[in-house]
Amino acid sequence: MPLQSPVSDHRSVWHTLSESEALQTLSVTANTGLSGEEVSRRLEQYGRNSLPASKRRGPWLRLALQLHNPLIYVLLVAGAVTFALKDYVDAGVIAGVVLINALIGFIQEGKAEKALNAVRAMLASRATVLREGERHEIDAALLVPGDIVLLESGVRVPADLRLVRVKNLRVNEAALTGESMPVDKGTEPVGSDASIGDRTCMAYSGTVVSFGQAHGLVVSTGQLSEIGRIGTLVGEVQTLVTPLTRRLDQFARQITLFILAAGLITFLFGYFVREMPMLDIFLAVVGLTVAAIPEGLPAIVTIVLAIGTRTMARKNAIVRRLPAVETLGSVTVICSDKTGTLTKNEMTAVRVMLPNHTLDVTGAGYAPEGGFHCDGVPVEAAQDEALQDLARCALLCNDAQLKHDAAKGWQLVGDPTEGALLTLAHKAGLDPIETATSTPRIDEIPFESEHRFMATLHHDHAGHAFVLLKGAPEHVLGLCVQDASDPLRNGTAWEARMEDAARVGQRVLALARCDMRAGTTALSMADITRRFTLLGLVGLIDPPREEAIAAVAECQRAGVRVKMITGDHVVTAAAIGRQLGLSADHALTGETVESLDDQSLQRVALETDVFARASPEHKLRLVAALQAQGELVAMTGDGVNDAPALKAADIGVAMGHKGTDAAREAADLVLTDDNFATIARAVREGRVVFDNIKKSLLFILPTSGGEAGVILLAVFAGVPLPVTAGQILWVNMITAVTLSLALAFEPAEPGVMRRSPRKPSEPLITRILGVRIAYVSLLMIAVTFAVFEWEIARGSSLEVARTAAVNMLVLGELVYLFNVRHFTASAFTRDILTGNKIALWMCALLIAFQLLLTYAPPMQQVFQTAALDAASWLVILTLGLVKFLAVEVEKFVLRRLHVRSM
Numbered sequence: 001m002p003l004q005s006p007v008s009d010h011r012s013v014w015h016t017l018s019e020s021e022a023l024q025t026l027s028v029t030a031n032t033g034l035s036g037e038e039v040s041r042r043l044e045q046y047g048r049n050s051l052p053a054s055k056r057r058g059p060w061l062r063l064a065l066q067l068h069n070p071l072i073y074v075l076l077v078a079g080a081v082t083f084a085l086k087d088y089v090d091a092g093v094i095a096g097v098v099l100i101n102a103l104i105g106f107i108q109e110g111k112a113e114k115a116l117n118a119v120r121a122m123l124a125s126r127a128t129v130l131r132e133g134e135r136h137e138i139d140a141a142l143l144v145p146g147d148i149v150l151l152e153s154g155v156r157v158p159a160d161l162r163l164v165r166v167k168n169l170r171v172n173e174a175a176l177t178g179e180s181m182p183v184d185k186g187t188e189p190v191g192s193d194a195s196i197g198d199r200t201c202m203a204y205s206g207t208v209v210s211f212g213q214a215h216g217l218v219v220s221t222g223q224l225s226e227i228g229r230i231g232t233l234v235g236e237v238q239t240l241v242t243p244l245t246r247r248l249d250q251f252a253r254q255i256t257l258f259i260l261a262a263g264l265i266t267f268l269f270g271y272f273v274r275e276m277p278m279l280d281i282f283l284a285v286v287g288l289t290v291a292a293i294p295e296g297l298p299a300i301v302t303i304v305l306a307i308g309t310r311t312m313a314r315k316n317a318i319v320r321r322l323p324a325v326e327t328l329g330s331v332t333v334i335c336s337d338k339t340g341t342l343t344k345n346e347m348t349a350v351r352v353m354l355p356n357h358t359l360d361v362t363g364a365g366y367a368p369e370g371g372f373h374c375d376g377v378p379v380e381a382a383q384d385e386a387l388q389d390l391a392r393c394a395l396l397c398n399d400a401q402l403k404h405d406a407a408k409g410w411q412l413v414g415d416p417t418e419g420a421l422l423t424l425a426h427k428a429g430l431d432p433i434e435t436a437t438s439t440p441r442i443d444e445i446p447f448e449s450e451h452r453f454m455a456t457l458h459h460d461h462a463g464h465a466f467v468l469l470k471g472a473p474e475h476v477l478g479l480c481v482q483d484a485s486d487p488l489r490n491g492t493a494w495e496a497r498m499e500d501a502a503r504v505g506q507r508v509l510a511l512a513r514c515d516m517r518a519g520t521t522a523l524s525m526a527d528i529t530r531r532f533t534l535l536g537l538v539g540l541i542d543p544p545r546e547e548a549i550a551a552v553a554e555c556q557r558a559g560v561r562v563k564m565i566t567g568d569h570v571v572t573a574a575a576i577g578r579q580l581g582l583s584a585d586h587a588l589t590g591e592t593v594e595s596l597d598d599q600s601l602q603r604v605a606l607e608t609d610v611f612a613r614a615s616p617e618h619k620l621r622l623v624a625a626l627q628a629q630g631e632l633v634a635m636t637g638d639g640v641n642d643a644p645a646l647k648a649a650d651i652g653v654a655m656g657h658k659g660t661d662a663a664r665e666a667a668d669l670v671l672t673d674d675n676f677a678t679i680a681r682a683v684r685e686g687r688v689v690f691d692n693i694k695k696s697l698l699f700i701l702p703t704s705g706g707e708a709g710v711i712l713l714a715v716f717a718g719v720p721l722p723v724t725a726g727q728i729l730w731v732n733m734i735t736a737v738t739l740s741l742a743l744a745f746e747p748a749e750p751g752v753m754r755r756s757p758r759k760p761s762e763p764l765i766t767r768i769l770g771v772r773i774a775y776v777s778l779l780m781i782a783v784t785f786a787v788f789e790w791e792i793a794r795g796s797s798l799e800v801a802r803t804a805a806v807n808m809l810v811l812g813e814l815v816y817l818f819n820v821r822h823f824t825a826s827a828f829t830r831d832i833l834t835g836n837k838i839a840l841w842m843c844a845l846l847i848a849f850q851l852l853l854t855y856a857p858p859m860q861q862v863f864q865t866a867a868l869d870a871a872s873w874l875v876i877l878t879l880g881l882v883k884f885l886a887v888e889v890e891k892f893v894l895r896r897l898h899v900r901s902m
Helices: 006-010 019-025 036-046 059-065 070-084 088-108 111-121 226-236 243-273 278-292 297-314 324-328 338-342 385-396 416-427 432-438 473-479 492-503 546-557 570-580 590-595 598-607 616-628 640-648 661-666 676-717 725-745 767-793 798-820 837-855 857-863 870-896
Strands: 126-131 134-139 148-152 160-172 208-220 317-319 333-336 348-353 358-361 372-374 377-379 401-405 409-413 441-445 453-459 465-471 480-483 507-516 532-541 561-565 610-612 633-637 651-655 669-671
Touching: 019 160, 019 208, 148 160, 226 640, 243 278, 243 676, 278 676, 297 317, 297 324, 297 676, 297 725, 317 676, 324 651, 324 676, 333 338, 333 616, 333 676, 338 546, 338 561, 338 570, 348 385, 348 416, 348 492, 385 416, 385 432, 385 465, 385 507, 385 532, 401 416, 416 432, 416 507, 416 532, 465 473, 473 480, 473 492, 473 507, 473 532, 492 507, 492 532, 492 570, 532 570, 546 561, 546 570, 546 676, 561 570, 561 616, 570 610, 590 610, 590 616, 598 616, 616 633, 616 640, 633 640, 633 676, 640 651, 640 661, 651 661, 669 676, 676 725, 676 767, 676 798, 725 798, 725 837, 725 857, 767 798, 767 870, 798 837, 798 870, 837 857
Parallel strands: 333 561, 333 633, 480 532, 561 610, 633 651, 651 669
Antiparallel strands: 126 134, 126 148, 148 208, 160 208, 317 669, 348 358, 348 532, 358 372, 372 377, 401 409, 441 453, 453 465, 465 507, 507 532
């Protein structure tokens, strides 16, 4: 029959077909595989088992596009003006700012291509196949639909496979589905509506075999595999602009229009109304433009972000895109993956159900730290005989190993479930080497999916032999005739305890023991009959990190909603969600998400905190639904299945330690400690960064407004300009590299994590911020004109009057620095001199520069300044103090109106 496209016709139904139907569909037999000729034909038809290389823009185009930004246009105009004025130093500074911004964007460009490369790296490089009846090890890129692939423990699955033969196969699918436990695999088909995590007859490309062996039929390769589909999703997702970028772009357009309008009006008024000479009014408009353009703002914003980046790096958060520092401070919703993010992705025994009592187990992960409690009262493990018997069984009927590394901590070698039992034995005080030596293993029956238990035979050097058994409770209970104290006439009580554990998301294992005849040296299935003594049950779960619980609470106090989106089962997800403090009573599954239209999904996305069995498409839809509601979304994750949503979110946060390369490359922020608590610290730092950016705006814009206002007033009043364009450039440059820079080091405002997040639609210049800018601009204009007119009135030369005006501008900015260090709180606080020592050093540096400008002959010649006498300085200092107090009065009024932020 003609070969059908395995992806287009069967991709969604391979798990519903039997082994024979799947083999027949692809015209292949399980024992021989494909012929060499057929492989060549299919390779030509379906292509290589690799992801296509992404199209990349050339480096020159990428660099040129970095200049396509309104704020950059304003900077280029400022640079052209300063160059025309032959102020080559300032022109060089502005050109440097443009170049730095362009280089940052250039380096960060191509995140999608990097993410695709990382997804491509998830594909296995080699594969063992059966072709023409012989085993061959080949390049995995040469696999084709219809190949028979041989799997064994530790190998990465090289393509999407329909399993046709299985022996005790368990596959770790955490990177693809978020499922924390290795999944038992079989060959039986499942329903057509089964999610990826429930397709037990399939093994997907990029997952890892943790145990067992299998033969699998290749059904999808390369871009048509599940990982390839995720890579396609990553490539299709458009990178969103950050709130800061969006706000700065909007502000740049607004200020550009304002400057053009003000310059045109000033030129027309001066030329036609005041009848000023063309050159004079043109120079005045140039001075106005130079004064109004905050050319230092991009540099200051970049510096503030860079300082925030350095601070966050010290706190285990590596920033991959500079604006992401601020974005975290703006988020309103954090969508977090469960496994490895909110939890450690380390199975832990949290409950021990013994015949006469139940113990809670503290501690998380494989570190043997923690203890046992009964009804909240600590229990001495060594004195509890029933616990010791169960722990000994957990230790001996076990193939896992725990190793301690000074750098990486406790590491598991083996199955996660067995690792949890081994850790439990450690907590109970048992020594693995001593216990194994005193009761060595003679024989064993390994775990198999058919009987779902493991049994080991031991002796005690005194001739006594015994069998230890662990496995699924429904199987083990059927083999038990008693527990440690009473005959096991019925398992109703035990079943009720099992159900209680399952309701809180725990996986339950049963442990049992029976004595054998002295001298027994072999163990067979015939020995596993109904004669065991039930030692107890153990409830296991991948528990939430303790610090994650506190971090979720802190985020909620800060007005940030936390939502858990995981590929795990809904019962487990809901249980973990409740422990984290999330609303988990109405947890939704990916199947429900898929059935909802966009409008319905937007509603439930806001109302629901826990989403289970979610695929990459579901995560993308949830992020889009929240964004459609006006939310600013951060997405965290560590698997390749998280990569599309990480890129689509306003900010993607990946785990650096256990996360995949695909997740890291798609993210804006990487957590080196894989700890959700680090996100809470990063949110706080993001808010501090944005506060400092706003403080920089509060400082730069009134000074620019004051300088521009002085020129405007002079033109409209028909008086000489109090400052020249060159002097304004000096003020802008010298204050930008001193006072503005000092604000980048401001500590956090009190209560920064107790206020609600900013609305994503909130403009960069809020109404209150605009009022402060206008008020301080007017004060700057008033004191500058007052000094200038006072000098002219007492007969000083124009050079002296302008020098006094320039120094008044600078002193006005210097005292305003101490006003603006707090939005509305009084400047007269204990930290006025100690809170930001950088500010004091910058003030001293600024004063030194101004003295050089005023008294150094070379500076006098370049900037047309003259020496000032004591009377001039007294007036300047007095007006500076008046201005400082006037701003403090305005802040007092805002405090009375209960305004705490701007």
